[in-house]
Amino acid sequence: MANGYKPLKVSTVVSGVAKSLDASFFAEWASVLRDLLSGSKSFYLMILLGAAIVYFAAMGGLDAMRIGYRHAYAVTREVPWGILISTYIFFVVTSTGLCIVSSIGHVFGVKNFMPIASRAVFLSIVTIMAGFTVIFFEIENPFRMAIYNLISPNLTSNIWWMGTLYGAYMVFMIIEFVMLLLKQHRLATYAGLLGLVSGIVAHSNLGAIFAMLHGREYWYGPYLPVYFIASAIMSGCATIILFTWIAYKASNREMEGPMKKSMEAIGKLCTMMIAILMFFTSWKLITGSVAGGGKVEAIRAMMAGPYAMNFWVFEVGMGMVIPFGLLLMSKWKDMRMMAVATFMMMIAIFIMRYDLVLIGQIVPSWHELGVSEYPQLLSYTPSLHEFAVVLGGMGMVAISFMLGEKVFKGHKSEDH
C-alpha cells in the first residue's frame, strides 16, 4: 500500500472521491458504452444465452412461488433443506473465498495477489448476489426476513448473524469495488478489510448453523465453521484462476507478466488448500466411522451408500486428487492445465456443498428409536423448479462476469 494506514477523515474521503470524478473519468466511462456496443458476435450470443437461462429460471422461480414451494420443490418435512440451500452455500463460499484471496493483495499488501484484486472483488459481489437470489426463492417469506431480522433479532441464532453480516459484507465489497474504480486505494483497503472481517465471521456462522444443531450428529461439533473457512479459500483460488483464464482466452489476450506471477502464486495457495481439505475430509471420515449410531450411518451412506459416487468420483476425485495432481504437474505455469484443474474443482465443490447439506439430513430423527415409519435412510432428488433456480443463479454469474469484463475493460486498471 503506497500511503499505508493513516487516520481517515471525512473531508479527505469527500475530496478524494470528488477529485476522481473529473472530466477524464467521465470520458473513460463514455468509452465503456462504446466498448459494450462493439462486442463480437459470439460475445452477444453468449450474453443472449445467459439471458435466456436467467429468464427461464426467473419464470421457474416465480412459478414455484405461485404454486407454493411445497408443490414445486422436492423438500419435505424430514428433508427440509435441498439443493437451493446447498447452491446458496456454494455461491457464498465462492464469494467469501474470492474476498479472502483478493484481500491477501489488497488489504495485506502481498504484491503477487494484487493483479487479481479488481476481478476477484467484482466476482465476489456477483456471487454473493447470486447467492441472495437463490435464497430469495428458497425462504418461504423473504420479505418478512428484511423486517424481523431488524426488529426482532435473535442473537443466539447463527442464521441471524450470517444474514446480517453477509448483508454488511455485500455493502463493504461494493464500496471496495467502487473505490478501486475511483482509484481510491486507501479507502478501498479500509472497505476491503471490513468486508474481509464481516465475510469471514459470516461464513463461519454459516458453518455454525449446521454445527450447532445438537440433534444432528453428522453436523454437530466445531468442525464445520473451521472447515468452511478453509474450503472457502480453496474455492476462491479455484474461481479466480478459472475466471481469469477464461477472461484472457475470450478476449484473445496474452497474460501479462505480473498476472502470470499472480496465477502462479494463487495456484500454489490453491494446491496447499486442497492438501488441507484432504486432511479435513480424511479425519472427518475416520472419526465419524467410530462415532454414535446416526453419524456412522451418515458416513456409511457417503462412503458406500447412495452418496458414494458423489463422494468418491466428485469430491475426492474431481475435487481433490486429480486437480492436486494437475496443479503440481502444471508447475503453476501451464495455464490450460490449471484451468482444467480448477474447472473440475468448481463442479466438485458444488457437489461437496450438496452432499454436506443432504447427508446431514438423510438419517431420520427417529433413527435410534428403530420405528417402522422411517427406513434406514431418507432420500431427496431435486425437482425441475429447483434446478431452474440453480441454473438461474449460474446464469446470473455468467452474464455479470461477461458484462463486467467489457465494462471494466478486463479489470486492467491495476496500478498499485
Add this chain to the structure above:
Amino acid sequence: MKNKIDLDNLRKENLESIPDMERRSFLKMGLLVTGAFAGGSMLSVISNIDKVFASKAEMREKYPYKPHYSMVIRQDRCIDCERCLEACSRTNNVAEYGYRTNILEKITPDAIGQKREFIAVLCNQCNNAPCVRACPTKATYKDKTNGIVMMAQEKCIGCKVCVLACPYNARYFNEEKHAIDKCNFCYDSRLSKGYERTACSEACPAGVRVFGDLSNPDSEVYKLVHQIQRPVWVLREETGAKPNVFYTKG
C-alpha cells in the same frame, strides 16, 4: 505356599462391614443400571429428573415455569386408534399434509408374546429448546410463564432451520398459515379458554396421554414422574434439549 489364601482367618464381608455411604452409592448405581438396561434409552427416574432440570436443587425448590406444563405418555396403553391425531387436527386447524402429533410403530421381532408397540410423539416443549435458539427472528419462543414453545406466526420467515433443529420431528411448514406449525399443548385453542387438558389427552380412550402441571405435587403428571417403581424416560435424551414429555410403562 506364599500366595495361598488363608480361608480360616478371612474376615466376613457382610453388610455390617460395608460403610453406609458406599452401600448407598452402590444401591443408587444398581438402580441406574436397571433403568438403563430396561430399554436402551431408558433411564431410572432419579437420573432422569436430574437431566431434565438444570440441577437437583433447582428441581426441588422451584420449577422453571408455573404452571410447568408437561405430558406423560403411558406407552404400553396405546393401541393406535389415532383419535388423538384426529382431535388434534380438528382443534388446531392442522393441514392435511402435516401433523402436530403422531403415533410411531415399533416392532421387536424377537420379543416373546407382544411384538408391536406404539409410541406417541409430539413437541417436547424442551427447556433447552434447540428450535428456539436457532430461529433468527424469535418467531418461535419459550413462553415465560408456562414454558410452552410458542409460534409468533407473523415473524416466521420460513427458513425451516427450526425443523432441522428439532430432535423430535415436531415441526412442519404450514402453507395456509405462512408459518411453521407445531404443537403448543392446545394453548390458544383450549388452555387459554379454560380447558384443563389438551385435545389429544382428552380424546384418548386409553389414558395414554396424561397432561398437567409438573410443578404441582397434586397433579397426575407429578405423581407419574416422581416415583421409582416404574421406569420413566424421555426420548433422545442425548441431545441435551431437556424435554418435558415423559414416557412410562406399566
